[in-house]
Amino acid sequence: MRSFSAIPLFAAACAALFCGCGSPARRIDPTTQGVTTIDDVNTRDWNDVSARAVNSLIASGALVRPDGRKAIVMINQVKDKSGARAKTQILTNKMRQALLASGKALTTTAVGGNGPEDNATRQIRELENDDLFNQATVQKRGTVISPDLSLSGEIINQDTQSGRTVENTFYFHVVMTDLHTGLAVWEDNFEISKQETLNIFGY
Amino acid sequence: MRKQCFITAVAALLLGAGLAGCQDTVNTVENRDLSMNPDSVDTRKFNTDSFCRDRLALLSMRRSMTPGGVMMVQAQIRSERYGFWSELWSGFRGDNPYHVLYRFDWMDEHGMAVPTAANAWQPAIFIPGEVKFLQGVAPNSRCKDFVLSVIEDPSI
Numbered sequence: 001m002r003s004f005s006a007i008p009l010f011a012a013a014c015a016a017l018f019c020g021c022g023s024p025a026r027r028i029d030p031t032t033q034g035v036t037t038i039d040d041v042n043t044r045d046w047n048d049v050s051a052r053a054v055n056s057l058i059a060s061g062a063l064v065r066p067d068g069r070k071a072i073v074m075i076n077q078v079k080d081k082s083g084a085r086a087k088t089q090i091l092t093n094k095m096r097q098a099l100l101a102s103g104k105a106l107t108t109t110a111v112g113g114n115g116p117e118d119n120a121t122r123q124i125r126e127l128e129n130d131d132l133f134n135q136a137t138v139q140k141r142g143t144v145i146s147p148d149l150s151l152s153g154e155i156i157n158q159d160t161q162s163g164r165t166v167e168n169t170f171y172f173h174v175v176m177t178d179l180h181t182g183l184a185v186w187e188d189n190f191e192i193s194k195q196e197t198l199n200i201f202g203y
Numbered sequence: 204m205r206k207q208c209f210i211t212a213v214a215a216l217l218l219g220a221g222l223a224g225c226q227d228t229v230n231t232v233e234n235r236d237l238s239m240n241p242d243s244v245d246t247r248k249f250n251t252d253s254f255c256r257d258r259l260a261l262l263s264m265r266r267s268m269t270p271g272g273v274m275m276v277q278a279q280i281r282s283e284r285y286g287f288w289s290e291l292w293s294g295f296r297g298d299n300p301y302h303v304l305y306r307f308d309w310m311d312e313h314g315m316a317v318p319t320a321a322n323a324w325q326p327a328i329f330i331p332g333e334v335k336f337l338q339g340v341a342p343n344s345r346c347k348d349f350v351l352s353v354i355e356d357p358s359i
Contacts, residue, residue: 031304031323031324032304032324032354032356032357032358033357033358034358036358044324044326047320047323047324047325048323048325048326050320050321050323051320051321051322051323051325052325054319054320054321054340055321055338055339055340058269058271058273058321058340058341058342059269059273059275059338059340060269060270061269061270061271063271064270064271064272094320095320097319097320098319098320098321098342101317101319101342101343102271102273102342102343103343103344103345104271104343
């Protein structure tokens with residue numbers, strides 16, 4: 001009579017039980033509880049880079065104009081050359097909100113790197129030919145303010161592997177250009193480096 | 204029996220010395236006669252984490268104004284996790300380097316917090332003995348009061 005061991009069966013049942021357990025959806029604080037992955041720019045990374053970029057820009061004084069009026073900033077493209085399919089609008093949206101909060105600058109939505117943020121500025125002026133509207137209330141041409149500065153940048157990454165250790169570094173480069181002269185009045189670089197050790201199965 | 208205990212104690216001590224000695228700590232050199240004239244800020248602390256409190260020492264808190272008239276503060280912080288027992292313990296726990304998150308919150312003249320993208324928790328990594336300068340910039344010129352929060356990084 002072959003002896004029957006219940007241990008493998010018990011071990012398999014335990015493994016199935018633990019692997020199958022999940023947890024219900026819950027809200028988290030992304031900066032302290034967010035997931036960190038090596039191949040992507042995570043929420044924590046965006047928050048970190050945004051904070052550093054905003055601090056650097058405001059501390060530089062690049063937004064201060066000699067005539068005292070607020071600088072008009074256009075949000076241009078932040079190019080993603082990292083291959084991580086990074087949502088660069090996360091960075092630009094946070095920076096534009098901080099620019100407005102600084103009281104030193106205003107952002108324009110009439111022009112942008114990917115086209116106007118809000119098409120309404122142009123669309124509304126097409127009503128000048130529409131007799132349905134009171135022409136005295138229709139916005140006139142020649143009144144939109146052109147930007148003084150342009151915010152742009154790029155994200156690139158460098159990955160490397162040594163044995164089972166994988167390392168990926170994202171480099172964020174952000175520039176503020178004076179549109180009158182074409183000169184960069186502020187720029188800064190931020191690095192996010194991540195490292196992980198793969199298990200013996202290679203993942 | 205006594206010989207066995209002695210050998211065990213010596214082996215444990217050597218292991219500990221090895222673990223502690225393998226950690227690279229930071230030595231610093233600075234000019235003795237300082238020419239800077241910093242504007243120091245008096246601070247008051249509220250500690251809830253004695254581990255974090257004991258591992259990081261606030262050496263100075265200074266402020267300055269940016270060209271745009273906005274206040275900037277700088278906390279000079281040193282990791283106190285050096286010395287035989289600290290290095291031994293951090294070697295066992297794998298706490299070297301020491302990962303923390305910090306955040307500056309700013310209040311306007313009415314005491315209302317002004318939230319911006321710069322309010323986010325930012326990471327700082329301390330090698331034992333390292334001095335880091337954590338800087339925060341006020342979101343606008345109305346903000347003159349701040350709170351610096353520091354927490355051990357829960358994801359590490």
